[in-house]
Amino acid sequence: MMLAKKISSFNILCFLVLSCCLQCLALTHHHWVVQEASYTRLCHTKRILTVNGKFPGPTLMVHKGETIYVRVHNKGKYNITLHWHGVKQPRYPWSDGPEYITQCPIQPGETFTQKVIFSTEEGTLWWHAHSDWSRATVHGAIIIYPKLGPAGYPFPKPDAEVPIIFGEWWKKDVMKLLKEALRTGGDPNVSDAITINGQPETFRLAVDQGKSYLLRFVNAAMSLSLFVSIANHNLTVVGVDGSYTKPITNDYIVISPGQSLDALLLANQNPNQLYYMAARAYSTGVGVNFDNTTATAIVQYNGNYSATPFSPPILPYLPYYNDTNAAFRFLGRLRSLANKDHPIHVPVKVTTHMVSTVAVNTIPCKINDTCEGPNGTRLAASMNNISFVNPSMDILQAYYRHINGVYKRDFPNFPPYLFDFTADYLPLSLEIPSRGTRVKVVKYNSTVELVLQGTNLISGLDHPMHLHGYSFFIVGYGFGNFNRSNDPSSYNLIDPPLRNTVIVPISGWVTIRFTANNPGVWFMHCHIERHMTWGMDTVFIVKNGKRTKARLLPPPPDMPPC
Numbered sequence: 195m196m197l198a199k200k201i202s203s204f205n206i207l208c209f210l211v212l213s214c215c216l217q218c219l220a221l222t223h224h225h226w227v228v229q230e231a232s233y234t235r236l237c238h239t240k241r242i243l244t245v246n247g248k249f250p251g252p253t254l255m256v257h258k259g260e261t262i263y264v265r266v267h268n269k270g271k272y273n274i275t276l277h278w279h280g281v282k283q284p285r286y287p288w289s290d291g292p293e294y295i296t297q298c299p300i301q302p303g304e305t306f307t308q309k310v311i312f313s314t315e316e317g318t319l320w321w322h323a324h325s326d327w328s329r330a331t332v333h334g335a336i337i338i339y340p341k342l343g344p345a346g347y348p349f350p351k352p353d354a355e356v357p358i359i360f361g362e363w364w365k366k367d368v369m370k371l372l373k374e375a376l377r378t379g380g381d382p383n384v385s386d387a388i389t390i391n392g393q394p395e396t397f398r399l400a401v402d403q404g405k406s407y408l409l410r411f412v413n414a415a416m417s418l419s420l421f422v423s424i425a426n427h428n429l430t431v432v433g434v435d436g437s438y439t440k441p442i443t444n445d446y447i448v449i450s451p452g453q454s455l456d457a458l459l460l461a462n463q464n465p466n467q468l469y470y471m472a473a474r475a476y477s478t479g480v481g482v483n484f485d486n487t488t489a490t491a492i493v494q495y496n497g498n499y500s501a502t503p504f505s506p507p508i509l510p511y512l513p514y515y516n517d518t519n520a521a522f523r524f525l526g527r528l529r530s531l532a533n534k535d536h537p538i539h540v541p542v543k544v545t546t547h548m549v550s551t552v553a554v555n556t557i558p559c560k561i562n563d564t565c566e567g568p569n570g571t572r573l574a575a576s577m578n579n580i581s582f583v584n585p586s587m588d589i590l591q592a593y594y595r596h597i598n599g600v601y602k603r604d605f606p607n608f609p610p611y612l613f614d615f616t617a618d619y620l621p622l623s624l625e626i627p628s629r630g631t632r633v634k635v636v637k638y639n640s641t642v643e644l645v646l647q648g649t650n651l652i653s654g655l656d657h658p659m660h661l662h663g664y665s666f667f668i669v670g671y672g673f674g675n676f677n678r679s680n681d682p683s684s685y686n687l688i689d690p691p692l693r694n695t696v697i698v699p700i701s702g703w704v705t706i707r708f709t710a711n712n713p714g715v716w717f718m719h720c721h722i723e724r725h726m727t728w729g730m731d732t733v734f735i736v737k738n739g740k741r742t743k744a745r746l747l748p749p750p751p752d753m754p755p756c
């Protein structure tokens with residue numbers, strides 16, 4: 195009798211412990227299958243690459259500081275890698291994802307279990323494919339909730355939370371688009387529609403009168419920065435790129451490819467009316483084609499309201515496509531929280547000064563090449579005049595195993611040739627870049643300042659530049675050429691925004707700073723996909739520090755082979 199009781203209570207205990215463990219496992223271990231699925235958009239059905247058949251893909255939900263595992267099985271026909279955009283992966287670049295930078299691709303039929311280490315990130319980030327152009331459909335949101343416990347959000351707890359993911363949709367196969375662009379050397383065709391949570395116009399956001407909603411915006415588009423607005427409603431931005439900000443209220447937001455943004459929406463308007471959320475391009479290049487369609491979603495108040503059938507939804511005001519002032523009026527207001535609970539450490543003394551141009555280039559036509567770029571050239575792109583070439587083995591492995599000949603350590607600290615970068619007319623001879631796999635090596639704990647200088651070669655454009663492994667402070671930006679003796683005096687070293695993707699303004703510059711305290715191999719690139727493909731990229735290698743906690747962790751046993 196006694197024994198039976200003991201056994202049964204032991205069993206119950208066992209069961210509790212076991213189910214708890216299983217629950218934890220279920221939360222921290224994800225099984226993802228990269229596979230094709232059929233989707234119909236714009237009255238046209240096509241096969242697209244997805245994770246688990248979903249478009250957009252599954253939302254990862256974690257708490258601040260957690261580590262999770264994602265087992266990625268490639269059931270598709272293309273090489274694939276996955277990247278956790280904005281997750282710093284302290285000392286562990288092995289799971290970061292960019293193809294031939296930190297890993298070789300997961301080939302069809304193969305599996306790779308990626309360890310995703312969250313540390314200081316909070317708010318919203320996202321994940322996406324980081325090989326060829328599959329990220330057009332292989333992407334999804336990452337929600338980082340506050341740590342379990344009393345801390346919570348640094349703003350009134352919203353009544354509900356909704357991811358809002360922007361994408362671009364082509365009627366044709368995106369892989370064909372890449373293939374065609376690589377063959378012709380010209381600009382790829384622009385997309386046929388912008389999507390909101392996978393839909394060009396039918397996503398519905400149902401709200402209750404009086405409640406507040408945390409909208410977790412992600413721009414997963416391949417080439418479009420976006421203006422976004424909701425008719426008659428303001429948005430209060432409370433976070434960007436996985437860091438909370440001082441709240442700012444505006445009637446529109448700007449979000450570039452690679453960026454995420456948390457904003458509160460208060461449902462306090464006439465419930466008898468439908469409202470559009472609209473998104474359309476912020477695009478500045480003169481003569482640069484872009485998808486100029488408008489995506490809409492409908493904001494609808496729950497309840498039995500009289501106006502059925504509803505009158506047509508109200509469209510919000512959006513700044514004009516090329517309204518750079520409107521874009522930077524908004525971006526320039528963003529500030530870090532920089533308070534007791536969210537202290538920041540802006541590097542004040544810089545040990546590594548760098549300036550890099552970002553440019554679109556042309557390569558003159560060679561015999562037998564197809565050259566459908568401007569004036570019969572092939573399009574390219576560069577940083578500091580180097581058009582980055584992907585090696586055939588990943589740089590991280592070459593670095594870790596001391597394999598020579600994969601990359602050179604001589605990415606220049608300054609533009610190799612000074613000219614009036616933002617002049618309206620520039621000689622054609624400046625358009626031709628050099629090519630190479632050249633990386634910047636920095637010592638552990640260096641404080642790096644990087645000025646990204648836009649150029650008007652071919653056509654000036656805004657470039658959303660993304661750094662892996664770090665968030666950086668945006669301490670200043672301006673128009674024209676960066677002036678080293680003048681511009682630093684206007685830097686904000688008190689509460690600059692902390693981001694992982696920064697828009698370099700057209701005909702302008704932006705300065706970022708970070709402390710190189712995450713050893714590893716970290717890709718930096720434009721998040722406009724074609725610019726990345728053309729070579730607007732470089733790599734930072736951050737060396738190990740002395741202490742064990744400042745050194746790279748070893749690779750997992752199942753790294754995909756080359």
Ligand SMILES: *[C@@H]1O[C@H](CO)[C@@H](O)[C@H](O)[C@H]1NC(C)=O
Nearest residue numbers: 366367370371372374382383
């Ligand atoms: C791009 O557009 C051109 C002109 O409309 C068309 O002929 C071509 O098939 C398109 N290419 C792809 C890959 O969609």
Ligand SMILES: *[C@@H]1O[C@H](CO)[C@@H](O)[C@H](O)[C@H]1NC(C)=O
Nearest residue numbers: 426427428429443444445463
């Ligand atoms: C939106 O914000 C502006 C400026 O702060 C304010 O004038 C306006 O009343 C606000 N609109 C709503 C609907 O809250």
Ligand SMILES: *[C@@H]1O[C@H](CO)[C@@H](O)[C@H](O)[C@H]1NC(C)=O
Nearest residue numbers: 384482483484485486487515
């Ligand atoms: C959008 O682009 C198309 C094709 O380039 C063009 O014909 C049309 O006028 C543009 N619409 C707007 C509103 O700019």
Ligand SMILES: *[C@@H]1O[C@H](CO)[C@@H](O)[C@H](O)[C@H]1NC(C)=O
Nearest residue numbers: 496497498499500501502503
């Ligand atoms: C909704 O409101 C209308 C008009 O006020 C009323 O006739 C109808 O019964 C209501 N429906 C429900 C489900 O409450």
Ligand SMILES: *[C@@H]1O[C@H](CO)[C@@H](O)[C@H](O)[C@H]1NC(C)=O
Nearest residue numbers: 478480514515516517518519
């Ligand atoms: C924006 O585009 C309009 C229409 O194409 C043009 O007239 C205007 O000059 C452009 N503005 C800027 C700042 O480029």
Ligand SMILES: *[C@@H]1O[C@H](CO)[C@@H](O)[C@H](O)[C@H]1NC(C)=O
Nearest residue numbers: 558559560561562563564565
């Ligand atoms: C160009 O193509 C032709 C025909 O395929 C070939 O005979 C020739 O060697 C090629 N020339 C160069 C420079 O590659």
Ligand SMILES: *[C@@H]1O[C@H](CO)[C@@H](O)[C@H](O)[C@H]1NC(C)=O
Nearest residue numbers: 579610611623624626627628
């Ligand atoms: C870029 O590099 C190429 C090749 O070395 C050189 O010819 C060209 O002058 C350089 N251009 C600039 C702007 O530095």
Ligand SMILES: *[C@@H]1O[C@H](CO)[C@@H](O)[C@H](O)[C@H]1NC(C)=O
Nearest residue numbers: 543638639640641739741744
């Ligand atoms: C990093 O640099 C700061 C000064 O910039 C110094 O105080 C600190 O001790 C350094 N940390 C390590 C681990 O080297």
Ligand SMILES: *[C@@H]1O[C@H](CO)[C@@H](O)[C@H](O)[C@H]1NC(C)=O
Nearest residue numbers: 556568569571622625652653
């Ligand atoms: C194309 O050639 C013309 C004439 O030489 C020149 O004016 C124009 O700037 C060139 N465009 C580009 C993008 O190279």
Ligand SMILES: *[C@@H]1O[C@H](CO)[C@@H](O)[C@H](O)[C@H]1NC(C)=O
Nearest residue numbers: 674675676677678679680681
């Ligand atoms: C940089 O700014 C200083 C101080 O305003 C000015 O004297 C100098 O001419 C500027 N340099 C250039 C290249 O514009």
Ligand SMILES: *[C@@H]1O[C@H](CO)[C@@H](O)[C@H](O)[C@H]1NC(C)=O
Nearest residue numbers: 272273298299301586755756
């Ligand atoms: C896939 O990856 C392997 C390993 O890096 C490489 O050898 C192969 O060429 C890649 N296939 C394609 C189609 O890129």
Ligand SMILES: [Cu+2]
Nearest residue numbers: 657720722725
């Ligand atoms: Cu770019």
